[in-house]
Amino acid sequence: MENKLQEVNEQAAVNASEALSKLTDRPVEVEISRTEVKKVEGLSPLIGLEEMVAGIYLPVTGDINGAALLIFPKETAFVLSDLLVKRKPGTTHKLTELDTSALKEVGNIISGNYLTILSNVLQIKIIEHIPNFSFDMFGAIVSQIITDFAQKTEKALVIEIEFTFKPETFKGYFLLLFEVEQFRAMLGSLVGVAAEGA
Amino acid sequence: MDIEVHIGEIEVTQRPHNLVTCGVGSCLVVTLYDPKLQIGALAHTMLPLSPTQNTEHETHLSGSLSPEAQPSQQTCLVAEQVSAKVKDTKYIDVAIDEMLQRMQTKGAKREDLEAKLIGGANMFSSFNSDIGKNNVLNAKDKLKKEGIKIVGECVGGSQGRSVEFSPTTGVVTVKTKF
Numbered sequence: 001m002e003n004k005l006q007e008v009n010e011q012a013a014v015n016a017s018e019a020l021s022k023l024t025d026r027p028v029e030v031e032i033s034r035t036e037v038k039k040v041e042g043l044s045p046l047i048g049l050e051e052m053v054a055g056i057y058l059p060v061t062g063d064i065n066g067a068a069l070l071i072f073p074k075e076t077a078f079v080l081s082d083l084l085v086k087r088k089p090g091t092t093h094k095l096t097e098l099d100t101s102a103l104k105e106v107g108n109i110i111s112g113n114y115l116t117i118l119s120n121v122l123q124i125k126i127i128e129h130i131p132n133f134s135f136d137m138f139g140a141i142v143s144q145i146i147t148d149f150a151q152k153t154e155k156a157l158v159i160e161i162e163f164t165f166k167p168e169t170f171k172g173y174f175l176l177l178f179e180v181e182q183f184r185a186m187l188g189s190l191v192g193v194a195a196e197g198a
Numbered sequence: 199m200d201i202e203v204h205i206g207e208i209e210v211t212q213r214p215h216n217l218v219t220c221g222v223g224s225c226l227v228v229t230l231y232d233p234k235l236q237i238g239a240l241a242h243t244m245l246p247l248s249p250t251q252n253t254e255h256e257t258h259l260s261g262s263l264s265p266e267a268q269p270s271q272q273t274c275l276v277a278e279q280v281s282a283k284v285k286d287t288k289y290i291d292v293a294i295d296e297m298l299q300r301m302q303t304k305g306a307k308r309e310d311l312e313a314k315l316i317g318g319a320n321m322f323s324s325f326n327s328d329i330g331k332n333n334v335l336n337a338k339d340k341l342k343k344e345g346i347k348i349v350g351e352c353v354g355g356s357q358g359r360s361v362e363f364s365p366t367t368g369v370v371t372v373k374t375k376f
Contacts, residue, residue, distance in 0.1 A: 041205050041206045041244060041288055048220075049220040049221035049360075050220045050221055050360055050373075052375060055321070055322075057322055057325065059325070130324075132322035132323075132324045132325040133322070133324070134321045134322050134323075134356070135375075136223075136321060136356075136357060136358040136375055137220070137221040137223075137358035137359075137360065137375065138221060139220050139221015139222070139223070139358065140221045140222060140223030140319070140321055140357075140358025140359065141221075141223060141321050141358065142221075142223075143205060143221060143222070143223040143224065143225050143244070144223040144224045144319075144320070144321040144322065144327070144329075144330075146205075146244075147223070147224045147225060147244045147245065147329050148224075148327055148329060150244055150245060150288070151245060151329065
């Protein structure tokens with residue numbers, strides 16, 4: 001069963017890479033950086049806590065509760081906005097409502113893709129909610145998610161996925177958090193995976 | 199020297215050092231300052247109240263630190279027993295108790311202490327979350343209960359904040375994206 005999570009991650013990485021490549025018309029490398037169980041407040045800082053980022057947050061409910069968070073550092077968000085809204089590269093220096101909407105749609109696509117695969121492979125019901133957007137410090141955005149999460153559970157199954165947009169090598173990050181106990185209860189043999197990072 | 203305080207942690211220091219913490223969203227930063235001794239404490243808290251298992255622990259600490267309480271062998275014993283446990287200072291009530299204890303150990307007097315609150319935002323304005331607001335309300339309740347006056351606050355909204363606290367001057371500097 002633990003291979004199933006790996007299978008989900010691999011399929012999701014391929015699909016996300018294809019979807020982002022289509023949207024931006026350039027190669028996008030996708031790498032599953034980490035899958036582990038850890039204390040929610042101990043999430044590793046992917047980038048500087050004060051770095052400005054665009055954050056797209058999608059709450060997840062259904063058979064398992066969780067959170068999907070897409071993070072684009074400021075420069076990546078600007079470059080992506082130019083590509084998505086078909087502007088001349090280097091035009092965007094401030095995100096408009098249109099840019100925000102386009103970035104939220106990217107969040108919908110990436111998150112929807114992952115959760116659909118997870119739902120199909122594990123035969124569980126997952127509901128993805130509408131995306132919420134914030135452009136602010138990375139630490140402030142992530143801490144909002146983990147604080148909401150910490151009210152329900154001490155530890156989370158954390159999946160970190162990293163995107164690299166070629167050739168410029170701009171990066172983006174996709175974080176998934178699930179309640180560990182729910183995962184364990186539903187998928188007994190996932191305990192093996194969970195224990196590794198505990 | 200700047201001492202960085204991470205999420206869920208507490209630091210207490212004296213001049214000339216500063217206490218800093220970055221990227222505060224719905225979390226709440228509580229600073230306590232003794233202007234006479236120039237001692238400062240900063241807590242980067244996450245959640246309002248410790249869960250049931252910490253209730254007893256919280257009660258013991260409050261009891262040992264109440265303004266009227268005189269140090270006694272019994273209260274000292276309680277404090278030692280509590281300090282032997284791992285304190286989960288991501289909770290506001292536990293964090294404030296711990297800050298008071300550490301500051302008093304350094305000679306600070308409860309009646310001289312001044313508190314400031316920073317954070318308690320909701321970073322996603324379209325997402326209905328009361329956690330930031332609850333953090334602020336609970337901190338105010340707790341400080342009132344402990345008899346600590348609040349002299350400043352920069353709370354709420356939907357902005358991230360970074361905080362620098364100088365125990366030399368007592369000044370708390372809050373940085374936002376603007």
